[in-house]
Amino acid sequence: MKMPIKLAFAVIVLFTAFFAHAESRGDQFVKQADAALESKEYVKARYCYLKAFDAYNKESQMDKAIPAAVNVASLYHRESYYKEAFEMLTNAELSLNEYEKSSEKQLPGLHYPIARERQRMYLKLRKADSARDHLERMATWASAANDSALNVDLLSARANVYYTFGQNDKGDEAVNKLIALYLSANDYDKANKCYKDLIDMAVRSGNVKLTVRAYEKYVAWADSVAAVKADARYAALQKQYDDANATIADRDSSLTARSAIIIGLIVLAAAFAAALIFVSIGMLRYMALSRRQKKAIATAREHNELKNQFIANISAQMEPTLDTLPADLPAAKALKEFAAHIQRLSDLEATQTELYPTEDVNMSTFCESLAEATKSKTAPDVTVSVNAPKMSAPVNEEELGKVLGHLLSNAAEYTPAGGKITLDFKKRGPHNIQFIITDTGCGIAEEERDDLFKPFATVRDLTKGDGLGLPMCALSVAKMNGTLRLDDSYSHGTRFIVELHP
Incomplete structure (x- = not known):
């Protein structure tokens, strides 16, 4: 009689241990993901959060599955993998909808973080309509959840969207409401952080x-x-x-x-x-x-305005004097180019918040035309090649052409006979494209790299160039919602990378 009882007890213990282990798998993956995130191992963290989501979803633990899914999407969009991020959120939402249908429960508080993460991505992609649409969805979920913490987060999200898209009055209104909530609870630290975040x-x-x-x-x-x-x-x-x-x-x-x-x-x-x-x-x-x-x-702002005003007027002030010099004199020609470059630099600095308009351009044709124009500037037997697929991308063809043309001209100038110049086009994500200009020239000295994009960083002989080309290129790329940088890891010449987020 005792043996069956002991056997039954052992079976119960084994089943309990098995189910306890199955239920804890998601927690184990979350711990691993948190540790990887702490050590900045983002790919490992994303993988572990994804495994945690699968484990929680399998056990219908949606209160843990949805945060894990949102973390996966957040890590995807951190690396500009927007397609994968949106797909992850869609899968999480479908799983949540199926659970609500089978359990006959509504969980608006879990829909909110999904909408919140989508809104963050649309904000980063500068899609104003989609960002505002998800604000309203977030408001619906926050109201249905009746959660004060969600309402506070919603006000913060509203302020961020309104300020990002120039609706400063609405942004002020949202911030004032948020501050009022903190002050009503005597939470001065959060109010202080809110202003600093702004x-x-x-x-x-x-x-x-x-x-x-x-x-x-x-x-x-x-x-x-x-x-x-x-x-x-x-x-x-x-x-x-x-x-x-x-x-x-x-x-x-x-x-x-x-x-x-x-x-x-x-x-x-x-x-x-x-x-x-x-x-x-x-x-x-x-x-x-x-x-x-x-x-x-106030003083810094006044000085900045005076600097811009001086730079804007300096070329006009120099022009009458330069016109008195012989046109064929190298120094006179260099000074005129310098004055024009100063005017261009001033215009770019004054309009940094105004992005260039874009239109779809065939990348293969565009890159080939730039390479063809460069061939006449190279030393003998220098090869100029293009690696660009036959696809279109939204860019400002004129301004981008000026930037890439300048970089290719520099490459042609410093690449010796028998060398190679390459123009590559890469699509890194839905809203991330790169133009990579590589040459086998002498490269750029280590001590010159820090000041490469800074205007007037060194005293120069203007007849040999004023050094404003790269600073102007960097400012132009910024007006295309992008960056221009030197690839420090490349050691066989020089490599510049123009990265845009159209």
Whole structure:
């Protein structure tokens, strides 16, 4: 009789251990993913989160499966793999819908992070309509979930979208609501972080007006909060003082007791006075610092405007003098080109927030025409080749042609006879394309690389070039929503990479 009981108990233990192990697989993968993320092993982290999602989804643990799926999508879109990221979110949403249907439960709080991640990607892709559409979806899910944390996150998302697409008034409205929520809960740290995030976002976007306005709002808020905190400290000390007075009234009227209380009041009053002095000194120092910072920002902005104005006018001021010099004089020709380049550089700096318009261009034909124009500038027996598929991409053909033409001309100038110049086109993702210009020339010295894209970094003989070509190219590429960089890892010549996000 005892053997069957022991056998049944052993079977129960084995089944319990098996199911406990199956249920914990998702947790194990999440721990591995978190550790990989901490050590910046993003591919491993993405793989482990994906495995965690599969494990949780299999066990219908949707409250854990959806966050894992969102993490997978976030890591995909971090590397500009938008197609894979959107597919991951779609799969997660389908699984969630099937679970809701089978369980007859509605889980709006789990739909919200899916919509939130999509909204982040549309914002990064600068698709205004899609980003705003997902804001409304997020609002629907947050309302249905009746979760205050989601409402706070929604306000933050609204502010980010509105500021990104130039709707500053609506952005201010969302930030003010968010700050009001934090202040109503006396959560000054979160309110402070909210303002700092707003300033960081403005700086990253290169919006000078928004940066100054955000900083002024932050300084005004910080001043008011300092006053509120001082009032709170004063009220607390006043309460202690009142409590001490009440204690005196209730205690024994003996001389010894009254003397002790009087001494205590004197000590408390001294502490109260010291605290007030400390708070006052702190507020005065903070106000002085804030004023200095405001003045510094105003001065820097004024100097920047004066610099732009000077650069914009310098070529016009130089032109009458240059016209008096012989046109065939190399120095005169170099100065005229220098003046034109200064004007071009000024125009590019003043319009950095205005992106160039784009249209679909055949990449193979475009690259071949640039290579053909370069062949006449090369040394004997230099090979100019193109690797570009027959596909179209949205670019500004004229401005991109100027940038790539300049880079190819530089390659032709510094590539010796018998060398090779290559123009490659690569599509790295749905909204990520690259143009790679490689030559087998002498390369660029290590000490010159840091200042490669900085104008006026070195004193030059203008008859041998003014060094403004690469800075102008970098500013032009920025107006195409892209970057221009030197590939430091290439050691057989020079390689420049133009990366665009159309």
